[in-house]
Amino acid sequence: MKSVRKPITIDEAIERVVASSTLGDTETILLEKADFRYLAEDIIADHPVPMFDRSMYDGFAVRASDTAQAHPDAPQTLRVTETIAAGEQAKGRLQPGTAMRIMTGAAIPPGADAVLMLEDVREDKDDQGPYIEVTTPVAPGTHISHRGEDMAEGTVLARSGRRIGPGEKAVLATFGYHRVKVYQQPVVAVLATGSELLPVDAPLVPGKIRNSNSYMVESQLRRLGAVPKTLGILADHFEACYHAVTKALEEVDFVITTGGAAVGDYDFVQSLIERLNADLLFNKVAMRPGSVTTVAKKGEKWIFGLSGNPAACFVGVELFVRPVLKRVLGAQALHLPRISATLDVDITTTNSFTRLMRARTEFHNGKAVVQPVGLDKSGIISGLLEANSMLVIPGGKRLNRGEQVQVMWLEEEGMHNESARL
C-alpha cells in the first residue's frame, strides 16, 4: 500500500489558502477599460451631486407662493421672462409673479422654489410676450432635485475591492475618474498532464481522450477575472513536467497542473513539490470529488496540483484557486456565494468525506430548491453543463427531501426565471 496522506476539512483547506494569500499590485487604467476589474481605491464624493438644485423635468421654474391661489376656474397668470437650457444658468433672479422656462437638468434660478411640468400648464403669448396659466397650486420643492441629495460631499461611494460594473462606472464618470486605480489581473499558467491526453483537434485513438480540463479551467479563470496562459499538454514524464513547471514559475506567480495528482505510479505532483522545495499547504482534502488536491507555495509563487478528473478539477478551482486569485484582484468577496436551499430529493448514499454534488438550484415562489444533476462520479463532464450550483452534503450524512442544505452558487445567468411577464 502506498503513502497515506492525511486529509483536512474543506474549511481548513480554504483557511490555509486564504491565510497565505496576499493583495496584488495595482495599476491605473482608462475608465472604459475597467469593466469587471476591482477598485484599488475608495471613491469619495469630492463635490455634492447634484452640484446645484436642478429641474427634474422640462417645465417652468416658479415661486410656489405665486401659485397658491391658482384654481381651474381662476388660473394664475405668470409672465415668462427667459428660457434656461440644460447646461446654462438664468441671466437674473426670478421675480415675483413671473416664471422661467426651464429644461430638464438645468439649474433652478435664484428666487424659484418649484417647477411646473410643461404638460401641467397652458402656454400662450400676447403683446407683452409669453405667459403661462397655472390652474393648480404647486408645493415648494416640487420637481427639484436638490444639491447633494444624490451624493453628499465626502461620502464614501465605493470601497476599494468593489467590482466595476455599470453603477460604479456611472459614479466614477460623475466624479471625473477618466482613469481609475484597479488591481492588476493575475496571469495563471495551466498545464494538463497525462499520457492519455490528446489535443482537442486530434482524432481519437483507443485508450486516449481529448484534453478538456485546460479549456474548462481557463474559462473558470477568465470568469474570476484572471488571465490564463496555456502551457498545453505534457505526457506523464516527470522531468518534462518539472521543467515546464519551473519555467512557468519564472514567468508567472500561479501555476495550475491537472492530472498526476493521486498516488499512482505516474503521479508526480508530490515529487514536484519536494524537488521544488516548496511549502506544502495540503495534499488531501476530506471531500468528494477532488480529495487528492495539492496546494503549495514556493516563496510568493503558488502551485495548484488539481485532479485530472473534470468534476474534481472544477471544484478545485472554485474552492482553492478562486480565493487566492480574488485576493490578488483585491476583491471584497473571495468565495462563491453560499445560500441555503430546500433539498428536492433524498440523498441515500453516504460518504465519510463532504460531497460537493453538481446541482441545479431554482427559485419557486421566492424559495430556493435544489437537486443534483448528472451522475455523481468525479470523471463526469456532462453534469457540469446543467449545474448552476454545488450541493454540499456533509460527511457521513444521509439527507431527506425537504431538508435545508447549503449550496454554492456558480452561475451568472443560471437564475431560474419564474415568470416572463410583469
Added chain:
Amino acid sequence: MKSVRKPITIDEAIERVVASSTLGDTETILLEKADFRYLAEDIIADHPVPMFDRSMYDGFAVRASDTAQAHPDAPQTLRVTETIAAGEQAKGRLQPGTAMRIMTGAAIPPGADAVLMLEDVREDKDDQGPYIEVTTPVAPGTHISHRGEDMAEGTVLARSGRRIGPGEKAVLATFGYHRVKVYQQPVVAVLATGSELLPVDAPLVPGKIRNSNSYMVESQLRRLGAVPKTLGILADHFEACYHAVTKALEEVDFVITTGGAAVGDYDFVQSLIERLNADLLFNKVAMRPGSVTTVAKKGEKWIFGLSGNPAACFVGVELFVRPVLKRVLGAQALHLPRISATLDVDITTTNSFTRLMRARTEFHNGKAVVQPVGLDKSGIISGLLEANSMLVIPGGKRLNRGEQVQVMWLEEEGMHNESARL
C-alpha cells in the same frame, strides 16, 4: 401644453421589441476565444463518453469472481501480469487468478470487470514476480467508468443559444471542437446628447454635469455580450445629432441615444425618428423611471432613444435593448431573470405607472427578501451602486411589508453570502 404621447404597458413594449427582433449572423471561432459567446449549433455526442470502460482510480484490474473468497484472515493472492498506463491498452486479456496494475483513466483490459484501489490491497513480489493480496471481495463494476455512462452517442449535449462557459468548454473540447460556431457580437453605437454634459476628464463648471450615461450604458452592453462603440457627447443641436445618428446607422445596426427624449424644446428624438422616416415601436411606456423611452426601426436598424436620467437610462437598456441584442446573439434567455421575493418594507406611495425601484434582494434561510435602495428618483445615480435587482411595483398599488413581489435580478456577483463556512 405639448403633444401627448400614449403610454403602453411594459409587457406590451417588451413584446413589440421581441416581435421585431431577429437572429444575428454567425461565425466560427477558436474554442479558447469562445467564453461568454452563444452557441450557434447544437452539440451532439458523435461518440460515447467514455469511449471505453476505464478505471476511475489507480489500482488493479481484476475479475470480481476471483475475489469472492477473499477475507482478512485468508487473503486472496493474484499475480500481477502487466501495467496499463493511462493512454495505453493492455497487451493481452486478463487471465483468471491474475491482476493488472492500472492507472486512473486507463482502459479496463478485456476479461476484467472490477478495479481494486491501490490503497485497498497489499503489493509484494517474489521469485515469480509481483503479486497482490486482496482481503475483501469486490463487486463487479466497482471503480469502472463504463463506456457511454457520461454521454451516450447521439445525445444532444447543448442546444444552440447556450452561453459558453466552463462546462460547455469541457464538453466542446471532449468532442474535438477546436473551433465552434457562435453568433457574432452586435456592435452598438452610444451617443450622449445634452448641452449640459461635460466629458469625464473636464473640470466642472456651473450648470453642467459630467457625462456618466455613456460609461454606464457601455458597461451594460459589454455585460450583455455586445460591443459598444462610443460616439461621445453632442450638444442639443438637432442637425448635428441627426447627422451623427445617420452616420452611425450606416456603420452599425444599433444606435442608442441618451437624453433629448422628453417633450421639451431641445428634445429631438421624436423629430429624429420622423426625419429618418423610421417605424416607431413606441415612444412612451407606463413605467417609472423611463416613461419617455422611444424605440424605432429603420429597416433592420434599431434606434433606442433613452432618457438622459441615469436610472431611467439604465432601465431602458435592461428592459428593451437587452432582449433585442440577446436575440441577435442567439441567446435562449432574452430577459433579466425574474423571481419573487418577500418585501421587507411598506411601499406607501403610489404611482399610476408601474415602478421599477432599485433594490437589494438577499437570501435568508433560502428565502428571497427585497428592499429598495437609494432615493426613488430617476436622476439618482448612487442607488445603482447598491442595487442587485429591481423591485417591480405595479401601477396604482401600495404594498405592505411581507407581501410577495416580483424582482428582476441584475447582478452576477451580488448574491448574498449567508455563511462563509461549510
